[in-house]
Amino acid sequence: MHIVVCIKQVPDSAQIRVHPVTNTIMRQGVPTIINPYDLFAIEEALRLRDKLGGQVTILTMGPPMAEDTLRKALTFGADRAVLLTDRFFAGSDTLATTFALAAAIRKIGDTFGPVDIVFTGKQTIDGDTAQVGPGIAKRLGLTQLTYVSRIADVDGEARTIKVERRAEGGVQELATKMPCLITMLEGTNEIRRGSMNDALRASRAEIVKWSAADAGIEDTAKCGLRGSPTIVKKVFAPSPRATKATMVEPGDATPAEALIAEIFKQQPELESKLMTLARGY
């Protein structure tokens, strides 16, 4: 079983600051962490490997300093880490990111053995798009299992997998064939504390570093800013709400009546408009 986990290095949202004048996020000097949602993906991958054997490869795309993030992922006990880093990748939106990651996963399969499952977190805490997982699945032609809350069963022989997926109004049970892509839901497990051996190994491990060319990407126009149709038109901080909430005491009336009365009191024109409309019926 070969599992690839895609992770992202994100600024620690607990320590992030917004520039008071430009309203942009000040990333300088803000410590980076592994996207917290990705930790659930890493743990689930490690559990599958521990149960079924095989290997876990961690993959990220980012600047050279993302190596720290990968090393940290290795201390949990992953087998290897690949850093996709090239100036061609700078400024990627989700379309360009999935293009690069899909190529890297193909290359990982060629180099280290066929990939059975690709894991990602539910979404990142900096972009919040939840598009990269499904995007990779689409590009690689994998079945996508999103918002997975539990992996019920994996049959290595028959190459099938059964999972539970959180959906609106309930839990879906899904079964499909591998290879597949899973985006793991938060709160589904707890990341382990790597053993001393894992930590020692991680501190000395050689991180595999691939450029666009190394990952077999020929069309660099599809990477980075050039390959990103998304345009950020404006970044702004929402202005705080000026009006405060009003507490309504129902008294003798029903809560609904009291509420309507209060709304009409504050917006008399709304009452007259509604009355005019009501007269037509």
Add this chain to the structure above:
Amino acid sequence: MIEEKFDAIVVGAGMAGNAAALTMAQRGMKVLQLERGEYSGSKNVQGAILYADMLEKLIPDFRDDAPLERHLVEQRFWMMDDRSHVGLHYRSEDFNEQSPNRYTIIRAQFDKWFSKKVQEAGAVVLCETTVVELVKDSFGKVIGVRTDRSGGLIRADVVVIAEGVTGLLGTRAGLREIPKPENTALAVKEMHFMPRETIESRFNLKGDEGMVIEAAGTISRGMTGMGFIYSNKECVSIGMGCLVSDFQRTGETPYGLLDAFKRHPSVAPLIEGSEVKEYSAHLIPEGGFKAIPQLYGDGWVVVGDAAQLNNAIHREGSNLAMTSGRIAGEAIFQLRSRREEMTEQNLALYKEMLDKSFVIKDLKKYKDMPALLHTQSQNFFLTYPQLVNKAMQSFVRVDGTPKVEKEKKTIRSFVNARSWFGLFADGFRLARAWR
């Protein structure tokens, strides 16, 4: 058990631990450094001032890439009462030299850089790993450590304990006593951010020049302690510290003292309009020479704050830590190159070398100071500052009183407060402790 054995394990990645790990790794030893924080510096709190000389001995060209804030050109000592301060300021253009002597730094950034140097020298640095136990063999020799990660014992020829002031590991292993409240200060600090230009105009600085204010007096409400203000590039560190035993006795709170210090009319204008972005607290070993514990034993040495190596009078700690770490590393390397065992007898070399350095010599010079300031704290931190400030005001205020009368009144105020005998005794004791 981890199969691999190291030449040395260093517990802690502060100034002392980093210096020890770097010294040994630079000399080709196989070093494992364990740090409980997320990264080196994440748990450290200091004002902070860096003394170049001690770092130069480890990393001669540190000025090329170390995250330094400002080099100090001015030092101010303030003796404060509730509304005023009498100051002694020293500023010199000589400090604008090619290789400045003192810098303000921010430890979280500095230690990260320091740790990188340790890693580049070849040491294995593992963070987020807490050493929970020093493991001894049946003869009582320390043979390794156990951490909070699974995998059991990690062996090493020698363990350098650089675990900092609280020193749970060493005290639990019975290597030394728990630090006493009267030998330990609790300091709190805030980082006040404001634009560079504001800092430079308020403190009379240009470029990368910096200054420090060190203040004592009624701000500590009769307790043994002091306040400080250090200028960084874009923020000012302001803090207060007092002996833990004094906090116990008086029931005062550290943040209460810091709040009052910040509101003092001499201080408030300096930090006006700033934004607090960070606050922290830490213990400081202040027992001086007499509080230094056993520094070495079978298979172990202790360095830095854990060894109480801190000069409270000169407010030097990180340089003593760095130097003790370096000397421990050098002593261990000497033994190793002579193929000698890391026994108690042989590791005495570390203490021998440390005794010859400024670390022990300075602490010895002030060996009676902590006790004096502690037992006489009411006088030194309340009575005298008030008297001196009053005397100064009387000296500068022009109100038609003849000068002779003013002087008589001032002298009378001192005698009334402390009596002639008390004044002489205080002077004598202070002079003797200083000598």
